[in-house]
Amino acid sequence: MTKAAGHHPTELDVVLARHGRDRLRLVQILREAQEIEGWIPPETVAAIARALDIGVGEVESTLEFYSFFYRRPRGAYVVLFSDNITDRMLGNRSIFDHLARRFGVRRGEVSSDGLVSLDYCSCTGLCDQGPAILVNGVAIPKMTLARADQIHDLIRSKVPITAWPKEFFQIDHNIRRADMLLGSPFVPGSALKAAIAMGPEAFLVEVKRSNLRGRGGAGFTTGVKWEAAKKAQGDERFIVCNADEGEPGTFKDRVLMQYYPERVIEGMALAGFVTGARSGLIYLRGEYLYLKTPLEEKFAELRAGRLLGRNILGVEGFDFDVEIHMGAGAYICGEETALIESLEGKAGRPRIRPPFPVVCGYKNKPTVVNNVETLCKVTEIALQGGATYEGYGTKQSTGTKILSVSGDVERPGIYEFPFGVRVNQVLDEAGARNPKAVQISGASGACLGIREFGRRVAFEDVPTAGAFMVFGEDRDMFEVARNFAHFFAHESCGFCTPCRVGTAIQAKLMDKIANGHGTQYEMAELTHLREVMRAGSHCGLGQTAGAAIADTIGKFREDYEKRLAHKDFEPAFDLDAALARARSVSGRDDAASHILDHA
Amino acid sequence: MFHVAPTTRKRKVRIATTSLSGCFGCHMSLLDIDERLLALAEIAEFDRSPITDIKHCGPCDIAIVEGGVCNAENVHVLRELRANAKVLVALGACAVNGGLPAQRNHVDVGECLARVYTHRSEGQAGAVPNDPELPLLLDKVHPINEVVRVDYFVPGCPPSGDAIWKYLTDLIDGRIPRLEHPMLHFD
Amino acid sequence: MTDFETFLLDGRPVRFTRGQTILEAALAAGHYIPNLCHHPEFRPHGSCKLCTVKVNGRLGAACTVKAMPGQEVASDTPELNGTRRVLLQMLFVEGSHFCPGCEKSGACKLQALAYDLEMLTPHFEHFYPSRPIDASHPDVLIDFNRCIMCELCVRASREVDGKNVFALAGRGTASHVVINSASGKLVDTDFALSDKAAHVCPVGAILPKRVGFAVPIGERLYDVDSISTQAEKRVGEEV
Incomplete structure (x- = not known):
């Protein structure tokens, strides 16, 4: 048996042995190896590479791909806030900010004492009982400011998660x-x-x-x-x-x-x-x-x-x-x-x-x-x-379909309907509150407006993997689409050009509009990008990454228009902010050291 | 998008040119159209340009911009041209994609200034100049289309005199300007 | 009866043998379809998407779709060339492609394609990446800012050189090529100038040292004939 190097050779050896030093089990090995120190130091990478008889680069290739693997030290408690649009609608941002303030730590950083690190992550699948977080990989639903304070105290007192109140981890089935x-x-x-x-x-x-x-x-x-x-x-x-x-x-x-x-x-x-x-x-x-x-x-x-x-x-x-x-x-x-x-x-x-x-x-x-x-x-x-x-569901979509209903409804949760159910009926049963839109089948799916609520959930009409997110009349559909744009930019695997680069440009353009610097030009750009991503992308991720934006531009254009600068053109970047660094090193603050207007 | 339609040729086409963060190589290349300069003078007159030494641009038909946007003054000049020109052309690599000056973009501009002005050897340590007359540097160099709307692009470092002539005459004669192999090149 | 089967490329019949991809068959017949991550000696990769064509109305990468008798393939259309131009623009803004300062200029496939598709501007906001350069190796320099993630070096080193010097790591725009050594430096691998991987980069990311700008302007690979003209002249060769 080769002895692995690293801080904890024996523990790593156990992990490697458990997986038979099998290269095919590298994701599992990395998961377990990370539990040793909370991150994967270079020595561990080298030891794993040696044990599996593969290159360091191959280990890195896997390691750097997954969001939950860390190449740098993390806090003893890693707190991740689910950041789906439904979590946002339930106020996850203010709870995050509250916790960040209490710990004195910023997003993506580790507290100076190494106790805690705080960040956002993609949807954790608790949309019916959000906002949700993961603490060291374990899910906690229904976050509130009060619960955040309790968690803060538990972490400060270094209470192991296994000793935290059981009710924190109670996940309801919400079968409606x-x-x-x-x-x-x-x-x-x-x-x-x-x-x-x-x-x-x-x-x-x-x-x-x-x-x-x-x-x-x-x-x-x-x-x-x-x-x-x-x-x-x-x-x-x-x-x-x-x-x-x-x-x-x-x-x-x-x-x-x-x-x-x-x-x-x-x-x-x-x-x-x-x-x-x-x-x-x-x-x-x-x-x-x-x-x-x-x-x-x-x-x-x-x-x-x-x-x-x-x-x-x-x-x-x-x-x-x-x-x-x-x-x-x-x-x-x-x-x-x-x-x-x-x-x-x-x-x-x-x-x-x-x-x-x-x-x-x-x-x-x-x-x-x-x-x-x-x-x-x-x-x-x-x-x-x-x-x-036969006779259940529709001819082309037989049987029942389970829908995950979340958002602005009285009764979020799981709904099993025969295929062919109309969107309206789902909304009624879930107690939708003045819905203006439903996002069906998730970020990659279709956004339906009121006039389409008579459509049917079925492969031949509105297909879905199950997501059914409801947005009430006061919701801003631009922010919904922007949330999805960032999701896709974060999740694009990077293999093909249109998706890797296109999702990143798309997210930037949405941010530009959000910051009040968008014009009709950016609107046209988004529409064009969507077509290129749909035409050229290697898989469904890129092909659908622009769908929510295209749908919301088509159906909720006013949510975009109200943000647009009424100008012909806005620079790609903030001109005055781009001078800040030089201002600071030269100690200048005169009029000529600023570009304030946007003529 | 505007073209300088042949029917408007009763008066001369008014052209402005400038070099932002460039090396004037594209202007040299413009002069490289040689004897065709005379033909150009028949149909065109120059507003603000190193050729005329006019300092501020007035209303014109075509503005030709060499160089990227590197500092606050570049921004003002570029905006003045954009505001006055019917058609704005990015001429050369720097205007099109930042070019050589943009190779500083991976360097922090603050560290760069500090290194140049405050870490000098032999006890000459000074301070980063703070005279308001000096154009302040942007943290990155940008191609001009990231600052204003640009109508046409002529890449090349520099574009050849032939390419410039082809493009300009296409524009002035109201054709859709086009550059193909081997006139289209990025170096 | 003939030994050949044909499909239609932009209305022209193209002969192929079973097992060939649309791209392979088209290139062998002297019909150019733009491509970047493709290399005749390697299995299809299908990542750059420059060779996107419409096969019987469905979009696909010509380098990965097998030729079939009777297929109707559209390639040289304003719509597809427009998509390709955008893909090139994406690659140009994602990396740092300063042609006048690159030894590969004139022989660079990315640049040649941009000429061929008349890409006059990178159009999008530049990303200005700041990726470290690896100049550690005595004979070869790597400028990762020019990398387009085609993985040809990864493939060549693995499949031809038997060395496995490179790997693609990261995700999304953080994707990047890593070097298989503990230091992450090329000098600490068994990489050699004679490796296939040292000569397969379609852009100027992997370059031999001390031979920059050896060919005068006007005589470089794509100076006289464009990339598409060359492909069209190369009928029948393995391309």
């Missing part, structure tokens, strides 16, 4: 409307028994008959995907559960994994049963760390009940087991090929497709990537048959 899936009892093993009774071929026929389409947003037919993976060449196959629920405003997968884990896991086993895959991987987003242990306990329980492991339910040769891979803060990993790259321990940059994962996925083997909700749905099909879906 249950239908086919959420409202039916489920006996673990029942779906497997039904499928085994049918046999894999017949069960696949049922899945196809149901016309079940992927609930992650793209809507690919599940049965077709399974069949393709089953038929693909390969000595090994994999079932991946995409639990990287990073789309701002979406949180239904969190509820399914917390309250319906048997359905999720059994759905994976069913996929294994049909395709012949023996390994299942749950790619769990880093923000959902608190779900890891309960899920693993559930695995153990299911193994004990012969619902996972070898010879499931006594069927000779039906072997299937599951493990969790944690993400580390990268929205792009929700894209299935980026997710697979991440599973393989690399930066999450989307692959070129084709080949598609069903042919060449994890470890270049046939791989089915299904959304959490999709996997729950297949348990229904096993129990009730594919024909049950």
